[in-house]
Amino acid sequence: MASYELSAFDRFFDVSLVGAIEQVSPYTLNVGFWLRDPNQLVQYPELVAAHPRQDFLWNQTCFEIFVGVKDQDFYREINLSPSQAWQAYQFEEYRYPEDMPPVAAYDIELNQLKRTHYGLNVSLDLTEFMLANKLKWTDVFVGLSAVLATSQGEKYFAMQHSSPNADFHNKRDWLHQF
Template sequence: MASFELSAFQPTRDLSIVAAVESPANGIIQLGFWLNDPMQQIIWGDTVAGHPRRDYLWEQTCFELFIGIKDIDDYIEVNLSPSGAWQSYHFEEYRYPETTPPPINSKIELVELKRTGFGLTAAIDINLFLHHYKVAMKDVFLGISAVIQTAAKPHYFAMQHSSPEADFHNKRDWLHQF
C-alpha cells in the first residue's frame, strides 16, 4: 500500500488529508482518504442511497482519482462523493473534450464506496479499462486529489501542484505507478 500526504493548493493548518492506494493483482484499486479537520469545518453533504452516478460532484466535497496509462493520452477521472454518489469521465487528452460535464466513462465499475468517521474508502474495478487498452496494472499511473468544501471556501488537495492554478488534470502531478 502506498500512502501520500496530499498537498493543499493554498496552504492551510486547519485541514490535512492522507490518501492511500493499493491494487492487488485482480485489477481492483482500493483507496482510502483520512482527513484531519480539528475545527469540524468540512461540509459533507447529504447521504444518498444506492451509489448513483451524478455529475458535478466536484462542486462539493469530493475525492478524485485520475487514471492514466504510460504513453497514451486518454485518461479517466473518477469522482467519489462522501454522499455515496460517484461518477467517472473519459478524456481523450488534457481536458478534452471540453464539454461540461465531460463524457461518461463506462470502462470502470464502482465496487464499494463508504464514508467513514475519518473520511472515505472506495474500491474501483478497472479490468474493463485494462482490457480495452490491452495493458497491465504496471502500465497505469494515478493522480489522487480532493476538493474539500468548507463554509469559508473550497480547498484543493493533490499529490502535488505544479501549475499556477489548482489543476488535477495535469499528468505531471500524478505520482503513483503500480
C-alpha cells in the same frame, strides 16, 4: 499499500488529507482518503442511497482519482462524494473533450464506496478499462486529489501542485506508479 499526504494548493493547514492506494486483485484498485479536520471546517453533502452516478460532484466536497496510462494521452477521472454518489469520466487528452459535464466512462465500475468516520473508502473495478486497452498495472499511474468545501471556502488538495493554478488534470502531479 502506498500512502501520500495531499497538500492544499493555498497552503491551508487547518485540514490535512492522506490518500492510500492499493492494487488488490488483477484489476481492482482500492483507495482510502483519511481526513483530519479537528475544527470541523469541512462541509459534507447529504447521504444518498444506492451509489448513484451523478455529475458535478466537484461542486461540493469531492474526492478524485485520476488514472493515466504511460505514453498515452487518454485518461479517466473518478469523482467520489461523501454522499456516496460517484461518477467516472473519460478524456482523450488533457481536458478534452471539453463537454460539461464530461463524457461518462462506463469501463470503470464501482465495487464499494463508503464514507467513514475518518474519510472515504472506495474499491474500483478496472477490468474493462485495462483489458480493452491491453494494460498491465505497470502501464498505469494514478493521481489523488480532493475539492473540500469548507466554512473558509473551497480548498484544493492534490499529491502535488505544479501548475500556477489548482489543476488536477495535470499528469505531472499524478505520482503513484505500480
